[in-house]
Amino acid sequence: MSGPRSIDQVLAEARRRLVRLTPGEAYREFAEGDAVLVDIRPQAHRAGEGEIPGSLIIERNVLEWRFDPASSARLPEATGYGLRVIVICSEGYTSSLAAASLQDLGLNRATDVIGGYRAWRAVGLPTTGAPWPAEPDPTYH
Template sequence: MSGVDRLLASARAGLQRLTAQEAHDAAKAGALLVDTRTAAQRSHQGELPGALVIDRTVLEWRLDPTSPNRVPEAVPGALVIVLCRQGYSSSLAAASLRALGVDATDAIGGVEAWLSAGLPLHGGPADVRE
């Protein structure tokens, strides 16, 4: 097993990962859906309804409720569901957020699983947070 595979397995060991449908349902019930895909990936695959787009490079600063640089939606106790293209980097991101005390998880298979499940996309501009 490679080093990155061990890191990924360790990250996922602490997560209650969701299916795409579960992530969609949780977002409809008030969970914070966070899309970390690149602009090119979002352009190709489409935008997720209700998702905040936060670049992976600033994710922890935007979602830590104690950070002065947080987004207003980052409140203590909020469930954060991170999605990436295939569900790999989102696992690492969710584990990092959990280390900060954020209730975070990710979606198995990422946006590709979302699309395969026939879940809705958003036609308007993305809610990009920098």
């Protein structure tokens, strides 16, 4: 599609390409070693909300460079284009855009977590850090 698009249109386009996971599905893949779970939340969000033990912390602004197998800035985990990357953010918006961007690089198995970290924590999956519940993030509606 050419021309201006709203962020809601961009998000909807991204999500049409993803097979998004519930927190439980994401946890199973991560716990079984079938996927890399990547937390893209900024440090302030992690400090306020807590973290997922064992997840990779990679802030959104460098995600593509860290997972592109052809990048000199890639992580050791970026072993190839078939890698299963599950992206998580606070509420599941930014992670959808990030996962679609990874797919644009050729990581076609990239996806994200429906509802993000808040949904993960709400169903009682492992976390560390901040007390719960966290205050709603005013940047999301």
